[in-house]
Amino acid sequence: MATVQEPLEQCFRLSLVDWPTYVMYSDGLGPRHVRVTYDDGEMEWMTLSSKHYRNKKMLARLVETFSEELEIDRASGGSMTCRREELLKALEPDECYWIANEISVRGCVDIDLHRHPPPDLALEIEISRSCLDRVGIFAALKVPELWRYDGKFLRFLGLTAEGTYQELERSLAFPNLWPEDLIPWLRLAETESETQVVRQWVRDHKLGNSN
Secondary structure, X not given: OOOOOOOOOOEEEEOOOOHHHHHHHHXXXXXXXXXXXEEOXXXXXXXXXXXXXXXXHHHHHHXXXXXXXXXXXXXXXXXXXXEEHHHOEEEOOOXXXXXXXXXXXXXXXXXOOOOOOOOOEEEEXXXXXXXXXXXXXXXXXXXXXXXXXXXXXXXXXXXXXXXXXXXEOOOOOOOOOOHHHOHHHHHHOOOOOHHHHHHHHHHHHOHHHOO
């Protein structure tokens, strides 16, 4: 008997969904292992695999370690829902951070993108591609920097004055950080202890002594 292997992640899309219905659905899910995206009447929910979670947490650990070692102030938003009703757009980044605008959200327990600036940096793991244009939604929400990682390649994108993203050689949030500084360590973490990988990354880059 032939067996059918289930995909790591599954994507479901529903059309003609109004904003109140999206909000009711998104807010009503509670703790979950799905990611909800909304774009002008189109709603998608995607199940997330263990590979997705491992990649997002490892990349997040490197970002957080980097900022801590260099004593860069950071506010972490995790996978908080980022939504703007007037744009009819909403999504949940895999991870997001306020860095340049950290002071603007410091101490805030309820961040509202109508009143607060968007995250300075968002991480997007693409083990499976979304049915919707999530990159376009990040741009509409005016997130200045987006990192995209598909398990093999890591790309840094910066928001232009025209409202679209272009590829960056190095990070806007961390100007002394390049994608190639991270890729080998993300791959190493697939077979080695995450803790040991992060410690070795710190030692090899002498982050505490970087300028």
